[in-house]
Amino acid sequence: MSSPWLFAVQTVKALLRQLLDEDVLMAIGRKCGWDMLLKADSHHYAVGLLARELCRVSRSFCRSIAVSLLPRLSRGEPLWELPALAFLVEVLHCLNPRQCGPSVLQIISRHLRSQCPERRRLALRGLVVLSRDPAMAKSMRSLSESLLELLQDADTDAVEMTLTVFINVLGLKIIKISSPIALKLLEVLRPLFDNETLGPVSFQACAPVGLEKPVLRSFPLPLHQEHSQLQQLSMLLFRELMEATERSKSLKPHVYLSLVPFYFNWHDKNQRVAEASRRALFGAARFLKWRDLEHLVTMEQPWRFPECLLEKDRxxxxxxxxxxxxxxxxxxxxxxxxxxxxxxxxxxxxxxxxxxxxxxxxxxxxxxxxxxxxxxxxxxxxxxxxxxxxxxxxx
CATH class of the missing domain: 1.25.10 (Leucine-rich Repeat Variant)
Incomplete structure (x- = not known):
């Protein structure tokens, strides 16, 4: 690595030493932050790590930096756009979404369609934060088509974050989903209940923003754990979708096809998957107006499900x-x-x-x-x- 890069990193450390405790700087070093700053392929991870540490010391300082970055990110300057986006995403929770939200949403929507997986992943992490705000959730309707495409991505982390965005938005109970969008969502969700469509687990994925202790995932989670997370999120989204959708005949065939997978997943050894399945099955029964099946789920009597279903729908x-x-x-x-x-x-x-x-x-x-x-x-x-x-x- 050329000496100018090393000089720049040493300068950053000297400046941060005036703001941060020595323990914080040492923690960044233990997480390989300074080494990652010297490498082009990991530079943006290091910038995100620095942003998190800065937020712990001075949120107002991070806010001022983020606001100054917005005009440049809107113009799209390729040389440093990725690290700037990484910094912005990490400090989004410091910004006022009503003031900066429209600009941030415009920047993120552009990166959702990027061919670069890292840009798409960072954009999704930003949407996870923004989707918790009711005002921003309404503005995110225009991104429905782009998010639907990302649900079919081979990147497991991207799919999980996309599911989380939909769950956050629908969970606010402030918008209704049109039948065409709901139909497309159901078509994509059904294979996710059993993780049929996803490719390899991605590497070096950043943990979603909002965790108390954000970490870099430099190795894949065990495959069964990835499957369980996807099943749980996809079924939670199904339940939210049933509540946010107008009852339509075009949706019923997909709801019927979800009943048996939900029944079997209700018996999954992973308790979170089992509970998500039970809730999704309840949402399906309520959508179909099958009161006896709805009562069965409420009373938690899974052993009665097969006879009830097969008798009702011969x-x-x-x-x-x-x-x-x-x-x-x-x-x-x-x-x-x-x-x-x-x-x-x-x-x-x-x-x-x-x-x-x-x-x-x-x-x-x-x-x-x-x-x-x-x-x-x-x-x-x-x-x-x-x-x-x-x-x-x-x-």
Whole structure:
């Protein structure tokens, strides 16, 4: 690295020593802040780290710096735009959103469409902060299409922050979502319940603004933890969406398709995912005006769900069965048991259908654990009995 860069970093340290305690400067060093300032690919992370430390000492000082950055960020000066954006995002909570909000929102909306993942991620972190303010939430309607696109991004952190922005905005209960936007949201959300569409977990992602102790994530979270967070957020957003949307016939097919995944996720070993599933299932039942199913969820009686659902909606039994089949291969034994029981109950409702797919799937499970194997054998017996009864009834 050339000496001018090193000289600049040493100058910054000398200036900050006049503002900050030596312990703070040492903490920045332990987090590799000074080293990151010397590297082009990590420079903006270091600027964000410095901004956080400055905010602890003088919010007014950070506010004045941020206000002076706004005109330059609006013009878009490529050489230092990324570190300036990193600084702005870290000190957004120091600004008055009613005064600076429109300018900040304009800057952020431009970076949401950037081809640079870091710019998009920083823009989303800024939106997470702004979306908590009612006045700003109303102004964010214009970003709906851009945010919908980001829900399909391969960057897990970007998807999580986008979900959080939608949850914050809808949670304020001050706006209604139009049916076309709600329909697009439901189409994107349904695969997220089981994390079907996301690519690799991103590296070096900054933690969302607003945490008490912001940290740099220099390694990916365990994959199951990433899945759980996405499931939880996507289901929480579904519940908020059901409350903020006018009831429309065009939305009902997607709501029907969400019922079985919610039922199985209600039994997830992760309690946060299970609770988010229960709340989402309640929102779906209320949207469909199924009072008995709504009461079942309120009373927390999941064991009654399959019979209630399959009795109420016989026209979609085959569809619900196809949704339950993947859970036969779940690594969690309780979910495999649940899927077998679901298929056994469904077999009684499929009077005029030949559930060949169920037979094939359950026969593959007779070599599972003793508990699973016995349950699969019993359910196979039920399905074959239903087939014989249906055959003789037909003749």
């Amino acid at each position: 026209s979609r039994v085959g569809q619900y069965v196809r949704q339950a089949l993947p859970f036969l291969e779940s690594p969690e034994e309780p979910l495999r048991k649940l899927a077998i029981k679901f298929l056994g109950i469904a077999a009684r409702s499929m009077k005029q259908e030949q559930p060949e797919l169920q037979l094939i799937s359950l026969q593959d499970m007779t070599d599972d654990s003793p508990a699973i194997s016995n349950l699969a054998q019993e359910t196979l017996h039920i399905i074959r009995a239903v087939r014989r009864t249906s055959f003789f009834s037909f003749w």
